[in-house]
Amino acid sequence: MPTTLWQFLVDANLTVLLERDFRQVAGTIGLVGPLLHVEREVMFQCHVDQQADQPYLKLSDHFVFVAGESANRCVTKVGGPPYRDKTRPWPLSRDDKPLVFVGQFCFSQSLDIVPRLPAEVLLVFGTPLDHSVLDLQFEWQSLISDDRLVPETDIPAHDFPLPRCYGVPFRTYELPWYVMADRSRDSLFIASPLCTKIGGYPYGYQQNERYPDYLCSLGPILFSRLEEYPWLNCAEPLDERPEVEGRELMWGDCFGAHLSLLPDGRVTWFDR
Numbered sequence: 001m002p003t004t005l006w007q008f009l010v011d012a013n014l015t016v017l018l019e020r021d022f023r024q025v026a027g028t029i030g031l032v033g034p035l036l037h038v039e040r041e042v043m044f045q046c047h048v049d050q051q052a053d054q055p056y057l058k059l060s061d062h063f064v065f066v067a068g069e070s071a072n073r074c075v076t077k078v079g080g081p082p083y084r085d086k087t088r089p090w091p092l093s094r095d096d097k098p099l100v101f102v103g104q105f106c107f108s109q110s111l112d113i114v115p116r117l118p119a120e121v122l123l124v125f126g127t128p129l130d131h132s133v134l135d136l137q138f139e140w141q142s143l144i145s146d147d148r149l150v151p152e153t154d155i156p157a158h159d160f161p162l163p164r165c166y167g168v169p170f171r172t173y174e175l176p177w178y179v180m181a182d183r184s185r186d187s188l189f190i191a192s193p194l195c196t197k198i199g200g201y202p203y204g205y206q207q208n209e210r211y212p213d214y215l216c217s218l219g220p221i222l223f224s225r226l227e228e229y230p231w232l233n234c235a236e237p238l239d240e241r242p243e244v245e246g247r248e249l250m251w252g253d254c255f256g257a258h259l260s261l262l263p264d265g266r267v268t269w270f271d272r
Helices: 005-011 015-019 034-047 187-191
Strands: 058-067 100-106 121-129 132-141 165-174 197-199 213-218 257-261 267-271
Touching: 005 015, 005 034, 005 165, 015 034, 034 058, 034 165, 034 187, 100 132, 121 213, 132 267
Parallel strands: none
Antiparallel strands: 058 165, 058 197, 100 121, 121 132, 197 213, 213 257, 257 267
16 A cells, blocks of 8 residues: 655655745646645645545545656656566557557556456556547556566557656545635646546546446646656656656547446546
8 A cells, every 4th residue: 555645755855845835836737746746645635635635535646746667667667668568469550550659657556545346457548649548548568577577679660759758656645626616716637637547436537427336547747847756766856857758648639548347347538
């Protein structure tokens, strides 16, 4: 089970972030690095009514992203090589072209807050277009030994400039945004934010909306160019690191992709 954000900051030696003036970055779309996650958590604690909101509160595991590859491939990540059995044929698009591996979820630490799953890892493939990914397709992958993982040299080549990053989880609570709508102009950002997460509520969840078992969300990889701590392992704003220019990413026709689990184990998604 992931730790709370406060313990996460202690472990990462980043408690200094709690001293920031969060009013400077309020309302940002998409949470990637630690600073915005801290801002959201502080604002959530300020606006939540633990007693009145109790029927609506849901646990959620949010991911703070690290730029680069993890030594362990069995993580929640975007880009790079997948956690996938090398004996499986590579998935194809409708016109028989290799799909691009765009990311994956590892549910190993989150099994207590999601429905029963077909496997521990969910792989995400799609068709890139500009800075977005369309026609998402999904595969479940059970845990396997490292020697069975597909080598990166065997992955079909593509020229889509995917960022390579992986997520480190922490556990928090979420509310549907309409419950908090009259408490803050940033209720969308605070209640159930647009980020890569497992459990909770989809971003912008409406009171009359009904989904199959909501599972997780892929948040956008988007930054303010002046934002400090864009990644967990990078404190400098990205405008001072030109080598990362063009490595941003959205899902579908909108910013985020929200995934639901059907009774037969298949995954469906919608963008928002």
